[in-house]
Amino acid sequence: DTAVSQTPKYLVTQMGNDKSIKCEQNLGHDTMYWYKQDSKKFLKIMFSYNNKELIINETVPNRFSPKSPDKAHLNLHINSLELGDSAVYFCASSQERGPPNNSPLHFGNGTRLTVT
Amino acid sequence: RKEVEQDPGPFNVPEGATVAFNCTYSNSASQSFFWYRQDCRKEPKLLMSVYSSGNEDGRFTAQLNRASQYISLLIRDSKLSDSATYLCVVKREYGNKLVFGAGTILRVKS
Numbered sequence: 554d555t556a557v558s559q560t561p562k563y564l565v566t567q568m569g570n571d572k573s574i575k576c577e578q579n580l581g582h583d584t585m586y587w588y589k590q591d592s593k594k595f596l597k598i599m600f601s602y603n604n605k606e607l608i609i610n611e612t613v614p615n616r617f618s619p620k621s622p623d624k625a626h627l628n629l630h631i632n633s634l635e636l637g638d639s640a641v642y643f644c645a646s647s648q649e650r651g652p653p654n655n656s657p658l659h660f661g662n663g664t665r666l667t668v669t
Numbered sequence: 670r671k672e673v674e675q676d677p678g679p680f681n682v683p684e685g686a687t688v689a690f691n692c693t694y695s696n697s698a699s700q701s702f703f704w705y706r707q708d709c710r711k712e713p714k715l716l717m718s719v720y721s722s723g724n725e726d727g728r729f730t731a732q733l734n735r736a737s738q739y740i741s742l743l744i745r746d747s748k749l750s751d752s753a754t755y756l757c758v759v760k761r762e763y764g765n766k767l768v769f770g771a772g773t774i775l776r777v778k779s
Contacts, residue, residue: 588769594754596713596769609766643712657703658767660712 556580559644559661566634567669574629574664576644583650584608585627586658587619588643596643602627603649634668641665672696672768673759679774686747690773692757693739701760702733704742706753707772713756716742747777 559576566572578585586609587599600619601609607619616632627644641663648656675692682688694702702719717724719731719740730743740757757770 593771594707595771596756598766598768601766657715657718658705658713660714662712 557644557646557659557661559642559664561664562662563665563667565667565669568634568636570634571630571632572634572666573631574642574644574666576627576629576661578625578644578646578659580646580648580659582646582648582656582659583624584647585621585624586645586647587627587629588645588660590641590643590663592640600627600629634666636668639666639668670695671771673757673770675755675757675770675773677771677773679776681776681778682747684747684749684777684779686777687743687745688747688775689741689743690755690757690775691739691741692770692773693737694757694759694768695738696759696761696768697738699738699759699761702731702740703758703760703767704729704731704740705756705758705769707756708753713769716755744775747775749777749779751775752777 557578584603586601590596599613602621605621618630621627643663644661645658647658673694704716705713706716707713719733723732728745732741754772756772760767
């Protein structure tokens with residue numbers, strides 16, 4: 554009955570590879586996000602989708618491509634991985650339109666990506 | 670200047686102490702404010718929302734000062750289990766973007 558689940562939990566790969574992280578939420582939320590938390594623990598938003606529509610796309614290399622097949626899923630594909638991509642990637646969801654207002658973010662438990 | 674700034678700490682306090690964290694934000698159009706808690710190697714979780722009139726939840730009290738653009742969190746009677754990183758979070762008026770501070774580390778010791 555996990556609310557926001559992402560897989561895999563750990564991902565170790567070599568530079569230049571392509572990898573994907575999957576995320577699913579069963580909360581019925583209309584908005585999903587990808588956040589990156591680097592080694593300094595700073596949590597930064599990468600993308601946000603509302604009902605499958607991209608609404609936030611921060612300054613992220615275009616090697617990162619989100620895909621939302623439906624409003625309960627938001628996957629992240631990363632091409633040509635680099636050392637600097639090593640971080641923890643968190644998926645999250647919230648309800649942004651209609652009640653309840655001020656819906657908090659619900660995070661998945663993170664994917665720890667290590668690029669060697 | 671970062672949009673949301675916090676003292677990184679760590680704050681090392683004994684059990685039973687009262688501790689306060691402050692957070693400042695630079696965007697005056699910010700609409701909503703929250704405190705999240707993140708345990709080591711875990712995901713952030715909502716601790717409490719922050720309302721204009723201030724609000725309390727058990728041992729935790731949050732305050733908002735819009736004129737000075739800062740938010741505070743007060744923890745009374747600290748427990749060992751309060752040890753974590755506390756993240757100040759600000760939501761902009763437009764767009765679904767929450768901006769996180771880098772967090773303040775709290776360590777409660779017996």
